[in-house]
Amino acid sequence: MFTATVTSEDYLGAIYRLREAPETPLPLSHLQEHFNFTRVSVHEMALKLAQRRWVIYYPYQGVTLTAEGERIAAALVRRHRLWERFLTDMLDLPWDEAHAIAGQLEHAAPEAVTEKLARLLGEPTSCPHGGPIPPALPAQPGVALSAVEPGRTFAIVRIFPEVPEVLHQLAMLGIGLHTAVQVRQQTPEAIGIVLSDGREVTLPAAVSATIWVTPA
Amino acid sequence: MFTATVTSEDYLGAIYRLREAPETPLPLSHLQEHFNFTRVSVHEMALKLAQRRWVIYYPYQGVTLTAEGERIAAALVRRHRLWERFLTDMLDLPWDEAHAIAGQLEHAAPEAVTEKLARLLGEPTSCPHGGPIPPALPAQPGVALSAVEPGRTFAIVRIFPEVPEVLHQLAMLGIGLHTAVQVRQQTPEAIGIVLSDGREVTLPAAVSATIWVTPA
DNA sequence: TACAAAGATAAGGCATACCTTACAATTTTT
C-alpha cells in the first residue's frame, strides 16, 4: 500500500470534481486544462496513478477512479469543503479566498482533525459555494486487493462496489467472502492470484479493485 | 526577492527556537539532531539559506538569522502557536498531536488568515505548552537590501536593527534615509552598490541586511 | 605541539514532479 502524495491527492480530487459521472472516463485534456500543466506531464501522472491502482487509465479516453481512488478523492473533497466552511463561517473570509486556502489546509490536517472540525461547524452538508460535502466514509474493513503487494496471503472481507457482473463472475470462480487469496503478480491491466485450493486465476484490474481484503 | 519554501521556513523556524540568543550562532549540529538529517544535508541547506540572505553562516560556529530571516521565523512561530491554540482550545486535541498538526497548518495558511484566527481565539499570547506567541510584526516598510536583485535602483527607507557601529559606518559613507542605491553585485559575504553620486561602495552582508529599501 | 573530534566540502545518487522537443498512433472530421 502506498500513501498518496499531495500531488496525487490533488489529481484524484480533480478527477472526482471534473468528471461527469463516476463511470465516465475523464479525458486527460480536462486535467491538463485544470492544472495548466503540459499534456506530457498529465499523461505521466496518469500512468503513475494507474500504477498505484487509484485510477484506471483508458488510452484515448481518460481515467476513472478505482474504489480506492474514490475513497481518497471523496475524503479530500470532504476535507476541502469543511475547511471552506470554517474559513467563511468562522474567519469571515470571502468565498474565493476560502477556496484557495482550503486547497492547502485539506492536505495539512489529517482526517481525525477534520472530523472534529465538522462537529464544531455543526456537520454541514454543503460548502459555501453549494457543493455537497461528501459524508465521512466508514473505514473500509480492509484494503483493495489491487493495492496489496504480491507475496502475502489475504482473506476477502468485502466486495465493493457491488457490480452484478463482477459478483457473478466471482461466484463462478468460487471466490467469495473469507476466501483466502495470494497475489502472484500484478500488471496495470490484471492481477494473478492463487486460491487456497491451488487454482491460479487472473482477474482484470477493475475487478481486483472491488475485492477488499485483510492480511490472513 | 525569494519566497521561502516550506523546507526553508522549517529551518528558519528551528533556528529561531533552538538558538540560545539572537546573536549566538546556532551550531549546525543542533539542526542536524533536530531534523535527523545528515551533516552534509544540513550544511547544504545552511549554504542555501545564507545565499538567500536569511541567515549568516559562520563556518565552524553556526548560523544566525538576518533581519529578514528573523521576520520569516517569527511569523512562522506565531502561526504555529496560534494554530496549536486552535487545535487544543476549539478542537479539543491533545498537546502533542496539536504540535505535530500545527507544523503542517503553519505552512498552509497565509498570514492574513492566521491573524483572523488570532482574533477568533482572543489574541492569545502563549501556546498550549506555554511558549510565547510572537506578536504580529508590523509589515516592514520595504525589503532588505541584501535581498534585492542586482540592477534596479532603490531608496533606503529604514535601518533596522539599529546597530551603533553600523549606523556610524553608514554615516561616514554618507548613506542614510532616502539615499538612492543601485545593487551592482552580490557575494555571500558582501554587496557592491552604487550611490546616486556615482561612488561605488562595498558593504558586508551583515550590514546590507539591516538596510531596508523600496523600489525608487 | 600533536592528535582526535568536529565540521566543511567534493562528487555522485535518488525520488518527485514539472518542463521541452520530437515523433508515432489513434480518433475525428471533412
Added chain:
DNA sequence: AAAAATTGTAAGGTATGCCTTATCTTTGTA
C-alpha cells in the same frame, strides 16, 4: 478514404531536497 486534430510515447532536462562515501580543514584538548 484522406487530412486534421487529438492523444500517446520516447528522450532528455530542471529544481528541490534528501542521501552516501570520501577527503580535507579547523578546533580543542591531552
